Amino acid sequence: MxxxxxxxxxxxxxxxxxxxxxxxxxxxxxxxxxxxxxxxxxxxxxxxxxxxxxxxxxxxxxxxxxxxxxxxxxxxxxxxxxxxxxxxxxxxxxxxxxxxxxxxxxxxxxxxxxxxxxxxxxxxxxxxxxxxxxxxxxxxxxxxxxxxxxxxxxxxxxxxxxxxxxxxASVQAELPTHSRFIGLAAGSSDRPDLQSAKRVVSGGRGVGSAESFKIIYDFADRIGAAVGASRAAVDAGYVPNEMQVGQTGKIIAPELYIAVGISGAIQHLTGIKDAGTIVAINKDADSAIFEVADYGLVGDLFKVLPELEAALG
Incomplete structure (x- = not known):
């Protein structure tokens, strides 16, 4: 046994x-x-x-x-x-x-x-x-x-x-001295942890800038979600590396995943394949993200997100 x-x-x-x-x-x-x-x-x-x-x-x-x-x-x-x-x-x-x-x-x-x-x-x-x-x-x-x-x-x-x-438990083990803790560098946030959150809102290259990413943060806060990002958004400097979702970022499985302005590169899809429900918002109707999304909305994210937020009351 x-x-x-x-x-x-x-x-x-x-x-x-x-x-x-x-x-x-x-x-x-x-x-x-x-x-x-x-x-x-x-x-x-x-x-x-x-x-x-x-x-x-x-x-x-x-x-x-x-x-x-x-x-x-x-x-x-x-x-x-x-x-x-x-x-x-x-x-x-x-x-x-x-x-x-x-x-x-x-x-x-x-x-x-x-x-x-x-x-x-x-x-x-x-x-x-x-x-x-x-x-x-x-x-x-x-x-x-x-x-x-x-x-x-x-x-x-x-x-x-x-x-x-x-x-x-008592453990008699020789502990090494060549490795020691110096410090932990981590972003602080009141939002849910990205790795374990039930809801996640992620932004991609389509968000346009670090300043424009505020619309993602605001919507995530409205629904009590963690915030993630595609590698393109991270590489562009919109958000820090620890927010990256995908093959070279975090592999997550939230109950609800909302991809905003994300085209759907295979590396990103790897990180969300086990999500319960995937919602995609993108102005390009041919984006690969729509092939895996349970719900897709073609439109300008800067118009769609405020409308969704308003609909939530």
Missing amino acids: SKVLIVAEHLDGKLNASTAKCVTAALALSPEAIDIVVLAADPAAVAAEAAQIDGVARVLTVTNEANAQAVAQVLAPQVAKLADGYSHVFGPSTTFGKDLMPCVAALLGVPQVSDVMSVEGSHTFKRPIYAGNAIITVEAPAASIVVATVRTASWSEAGKGGSAPVEA
Whole structure:
């Protein structure tokens, strides 16, 4: 029987929704048990959140001042030690997981399975390749522990009706000194997090300028959405890089995605293929974005968005 350890992603004492999506992926294995490990300087608040996720057997906490920041080289030796006795170690396919899990796999001496979007067996999974244009089936060595990142856009969040016990874990791992946390440079915003938001409004080259992007922000605020952008908008300097959606940006799966002034390059479509409902607004009726949109509106965004906002009352 499978036994899964999931590494919790958290920031500022709050659990990231990606952890609950990893639990859903783990449940597809029909495992004997699913445990979550929270590594932090003070893991209590995050552990309490993790304990509420349906399907979780235990929440393990590793308290260490060295874990105050999510430095992969510091967390990986501890996760590798905790992996003993587990058949699978999962982490989210976010910036956090993509940084950490390869280090864990290297320390355990096993290959990593990346971007798991479907579980076909205990060691068999499906994952996207070629910017999501093809799906490949991969099989991990049967005798080895499986270290994998979970494609969060492909899985829903597990429910929050659980009450798993929280247990302190003691880890004897030698932590490296060659890597240390210096600082975190991140944009601050009161809007929902782009990676986990239920609604997202994105602007593209058609918005025209950084100043004109205000119309995107205003509409997103009106419907309580996060704000994203195409690579063209980022490259043009309209918005910062962390807002980019697509193959070289963030892969997201909101319930509602509104693409404004975005032509629909394949790299962008890769980032939104798992969205629930896609709405496209573009003055070019031949834009590729309309081929994937559930609803399309041909028109000038500077006229359409104010009209939509007014219609919302």
